[in-house]
Amino acid sequence: MDYLVRFVQLHESFRKAELEALADLYGINMDFLHYDQYTPHCIVRLPDENAARKIAARSILSKGIYELWGSGATYAELHQDVKHRTSNLWHLYRSSSFKFEIQAYQAKRSLAEQDALIQSFRYTGFEGPIQLKDPEQTFCIFEECQWGVKEPTQVYLGRLVTGSSRPILDTYTLKKRKYLSTTSMDSELALVTANLTHANPGKLFYDPFAGTGSFPIACAHFGAMAMGSDIDGRAVRGKHGVNTLTNFQQYHLVDRYLDGFIADLTHTPLRTARILDGIICDPPYGVREGLKVLGSKDGGKKKKEIHWIDGKAAHLQSHYIPPKKPYSFAAMLLDILEFGAVYLVDGGRLSLWMPTANDEEVELEMPMHPCLEIVSVCVQAFNKWSRRVLTYRRLRDEDVKENPPTRQAKQEEGSTANDLNSFRKRYFEGFKEPPPPMKEV
Amino acid sequence: MKLLTVNFLTCAVKGCKGSAASFPLHFEDAELEQREIGYNPTFLSNILPRLDWDAITTTALELGFTNLPATKPDGSFETADEHKVMRDLHTLLMETEVVQGKMVCRNCGHAYQIKEGIANFLLPNHLV
DSSP states (O other): OEEEEEEOSSSHHHHHHHHHHHHHHTTOOOEEEEOOTTSSEEEEEOSOHHHHHHHHHHOSSEEEEEEEEEEESSHHHHHHHHHHHHTTTGGGGTTSOEEEEEEEETOOOOHHHHHHHHHTTGGGOOOSOBOSSSOSEEEEEEEEOOTTOOSOSEEEEEEEEEEOSGGGHHHHOGGGOSSOOTTOOOHHHHHHHHHHTTOOTTOEEEETTOTTTHHHHHHHHTTOEEEEEESOHHHHHOBTTBOHHHHHHHTTOGGGEEEEEEOBTTBOOBOSSOOEEEEEEOOOOSSSSOOEEESOTTTTTTTTOOOEETTEEGGGSTTOOOOEEEOOHHHHHHHHHHHHHHHEEEEEEEEEEEEEETTOTTOOOOOOBTTEEEEEEEEEEOSSEEEEEEEEEEOOGGGOOSOOOOOOOOOOTTOOHHHHOHHHHHHHTTTOOOOOOOOOO | OBHHHHTTBOOOSGGGTTOGGGSSOEEEEEEEEEOOOOOOHHHHHHHGGGOOHHHHHHHHHHTTOOOOOSSOOOOOOOSHHHHHHHHHHHHHHHSEEEEEEEEEOTTTOOEEEEETTEEBOOOOGGGO
């Protein structure tokens, strides 16, 4: 059976990936028969209505899924298709309460026009009461128009199967969240990322750059047990009586918040074992927040010596803050993938956000790891830069083709943040074109 | 910090990871609290194979819990006894939290502080 997915016309490159991730999560075979990034209507083939309901009910970037009753470039074509496809179905809905809706994309219809369009489907012979609130069946006419042209270029008729998870955005919006920071991930994209990573009941999810806990909350919403850590103790502890735990309380998700702790990914306290079902992270890009790991800037000089203050070891004092050094973003990405390879179970997923400049002068290479297979790449574009979310799947050991590389420790002691992070450098230069190379005379 | 999390944690010092003495970390001056949370059998049976049972036994004994089964339950819920085992496990792993204290690595001797339920695994410079 064919279904129409009514997407939002937003975050276009995430829409297909989210739906595919959900189909994969539920083991449902889904084929895209029609997809166009410039329109909100997409046609998929699915085994049955139950499959359609499962996928769409969890999606964030669709508004709903409809059983496709017909399509056409004109209304004449549409009516013909509807009669051809569904005349055997009409009797099923003869006495149901129902309503018709019209959703016109990039156009508007007057009430009189809407009424005429709805009446044109009289031949379906529905005799049930018309009920605008909670009818048993909702039929929707979808119109696609070019800007400024009244006649649609494409029309569809669909029977509503289910709405999506979009209404929860109102609950999770950052506007209402009590504990936030400047870099908290937007709740819509956090929930989409949780879908891409297959957050689901019974699974253990971890965010090593948890901050105020946007991703752990999104994962817990979909039923996963969430754990987070951050190198910045202030983020984990919170302040003024609010913290990650109170955010979970705000959403009644405390049952699914395992723990938060303070740790550095490059010196993780997790024991080496395949314990995680999913990892989601948005590592610091080093622009608004510094990208730092444990260590000291002056390199090996003072290393291995305990620092003493008034005859007491400094690191045993309660207010001790361990020294940190700037770190290369590229190295951090590889560390994250290596972490995923070590800690994810077979088939476990890792989603990773990373920035890139739009002019591709300094396009950061997509990090790869032999144990991880890339599943999807989604892009959120801003004016002069974009960020991407890369989603990987942990391969079974027997499917890994090459040996994992032994990570070479780079010589990066004492370097500045700019030297280590070409994206940060370009960001603060305003992404200006580099001067043309001097010609030799 | 829940006792389940404790079973996933070891010393953050790189040289300690390979040493048997670094896991589990050992509690000192631990203050415990019981906090009721929803029973989640789906999660429990998914996570059971990933638990290190010897380490759980060690941790539980250190904190004064003695009624743990000697071997890891197989995660089945069929009989009333099996059900009770999983319920008890839920109470121990998910509802028992260390709110204050230290966790010590027996390999390097470093002590990680736990304050208000949040453990700090950042290392001083000489251990990085």
